[in-house]
Amino acid sequence: MTKVTMNVNGRSRSGEVEGRTLLVQFLRETLSMTGTHVGCDTSQCGACVVHVDGQAVKSCTMLALEADGAEVTTIEGMTNADGSLGVIQQAFQDYHGLQCGFCTPGMVMSAKALLAENPKPSEEEIREYLEGNICRCTGYHNIVKAIMAASGQQVEPVAAE
Amino acid sequence: MYDFEFMKPSSLDEAVAALAEEDAQLLAGGQTLLPTMKQRLAMPSKLISLKDIPDFSYVKAEGDTLTIGGGTTHRQVSEEAESAFPGLASLAGRIGDPAVRNRGTIGGSLANNDPAACYPAAVLATGATVITNRREIPADEYFQGMFTTALDEGEIITAVRFPIPEASRYEKFAQPASRFPMVACFVAKMNGGVRVAVTGASEEGVFRWSEAEEALTATFSADALEGLAHPANGMISDIHGSGEYRAHLIGVMTKRAVLHLT
Numbered sequence: 001m002t003k004v005t006m007n008v009n010g011r012s013r014s015g016e017v018e019g020r021t022l023l024v025q026f027l028r029e030t031l032s033m034t035g036t037h038v039g040c041d042t043s044q045c046g047a048c049v050v051h052v053d054g055q056a057v058k059s060c061t062m063l064a065l066e067a068d069g070a071e072v073t074t075i076e077g078m079t080n081a082d083g084s085l086g087v088i089q090q091a092f093q094d095y096h097g098l099q100c101g102f103c104t105p106g107m108v109m110s111a112k113a114l115l116a117e118n119p120k121p122s123e124e125e126i127r128e129y130l131e132g133n134i135c136r137c138t139g140y141h142n143i144v145k146a147i148m149a150a151s152g153q154q155v156e157p158v159a160a161e
Numbered sequence: 162m163y164d165f166e167f168m169k170p171s172s173l174d175e176a177v178a179a180l181a182e183e184d185a186q187l188l189a190g191g192q193t194l195l196p197t198m199k200q201r202l203a204m205p206s207k208l209i210s211l212k213d214i215p216d217f218s219y220v221k222a223e224g225d226t227l228t229i230g231g232g233t234t235h236r237q238v239s240e241e242a243e244s245a246f247p248g249l250a251s252l253a254g255r256i257g258d259p260a261v262r263n264r265g266t267i268g269g270s271l272a273n274n275d276p277a278a279c280y281p282a283a284v285l286a287t288g289a290t291v292i293t294n295r296r297e298i299p300a301d302e303y304f305q306g307m308f309t310t311a312l313d314e315g316e317i318i319t320a321v322r323f324p325i326p327e328a329s330r331y332e333k334f335a336q337p338a339s340r341f342p343m344v345a346c347f348v349a350k351m352n353g354g355v356r357v358a359v360t361g362a363s364e365e366g367v368f369r370w371s372e373a374e375e376a377l378t379a380t381f382s383a384d385a386l387e388g389l390a391h392p393a394n395g396m397i398s399d400i401h402g403s404g405e406y407r408a409h410l411i412g413v414m415t416k417r418a419v420l421h422l423t
Contacts, residue, residue: 002167019167019208020198042196044338046260055236055263061195062264063188065167066212113259131340132258 004068008033009077017064024048026064027074035075035105039134046133049106050074056113058132075105078112088112088150095155097146099137106133111147120151162198169210173317177294179209180315187211187317189232189269192261211268217319222246225325231268231318238267248329249283252347255333256280257340268318274366275341276307276397281367282331282347284321286358292320307366326351330418334410336401343402344410346370348418354378357415362396362407373415383419386412
């Protein structure tokens with residue numbers, strides 16, 4: 001076992017891991033931060049997306065030891081300081097951007113990464129950016145609307161469809 | 162995944178020394194290696210991370226060449242190669258998905274030589290040079306079949322040097338689940354003529370389509386490709402598409418690339 005230390009959502013966290021321990025396992029099993037989900041475990045679905053040093057990564061396809069010393073942000077770090085929902089999370093609730101909710105942590109983290117590099121994305125750019133995030137419930141429409149809303153752009157009413 | 166010893170050397174020499182151990186394996190971005198290890202298709206005893214090797218991640222344009230460090234991510238290439246070599250930046254920006262592009266590296270992709278990887282098409286179509294800790298390998302000698310390259314044991318890709326084409330375009334017909342190409346073609350208008358490399362299609366991995374190269378060198382227009390059809394023998398046949406289908410896509414993708422440039 002090897003000691004690994006990383007800054008998770010602004011707090012320094014350490015633990016003992018094996019070489020093969022994935023970042024998502026470290027987050028969920030060592031730190032008990034179960035907001036980050038494992039969907040496919042084959043780096044296709046994106047439920048496990050977190051940010052490492054400001055960049056979105058699939059935490060099921062990164063070793064915990066590769067994140068040693070890194071700044072990691074997870075879905076638990078998306079809330080406001082008072083614990084209320086952050087802007088993107090609130091938009092997902094307002095626009096019903098989820099049904100079962102399993103993919104949602106990854107969707108929110110990818111949305112956060114997208115808006116960091118492209119604050120006012122078009123609908124097409126949102127859909128393109130989410131190609132590594134799979135949702136089996138919503139058909140994506142409301143997810144796209146939620147991200148449009150979170151970026152402060154006009155969204156047509158959900159009921160119109 | 163079976164367990165392994167993990168090490169993160171801080172110099173290339175240290176990595177090369179560690180690689181001498183039997184069953185030791187390099188870890189670049191891990192976007193192919195880790196899924197392969199989960200499937201137990203690879204079970205190295207030791208993984209050597211290239212993360213802390215200095216000067217391993219850069220995009221540098223000098224005159225008519227663009228040199229990219231072996232550890233450079235697809236995202237960096239898509240952003241930093243844009244002005245010097247837009248055809249390559251566009252290819253890099255369409256590999257996998259954004260999260261994969263933040264981890265996967267050019268050196269990892271080329272060392273693996275997946276028959277459907279994107280980068281080999283650009284490297285072969287431009288006649289780039291693969292630079293290792295020991296030597297320089299021309300693209301025409303580097304790719305030696307599916308998952309097979311000219312790399313020897315203990316050899317590490319430190320950089321790739323591309324001659325910058327006058328114009329270039331990568332057209333990919335993506336397999337929607339994996340985002341790998343079903344078939345993709347890189348057309349490069351070079352100083353001495355046009356080169357066309359095809360990935361995703363052949364059981365032998367990336368290859369050059371010489372008939373299309375000759376036709377396009379004579380006349381660089383989509384019309385020059387009329388009547389040219391790539392034969393289906395040796396093409397990959399699987400549940401996603403037959404060899405005939407992939408052979409047909411070679412013509413379609415090449416034509417789209419040329420139309421984009423004319």
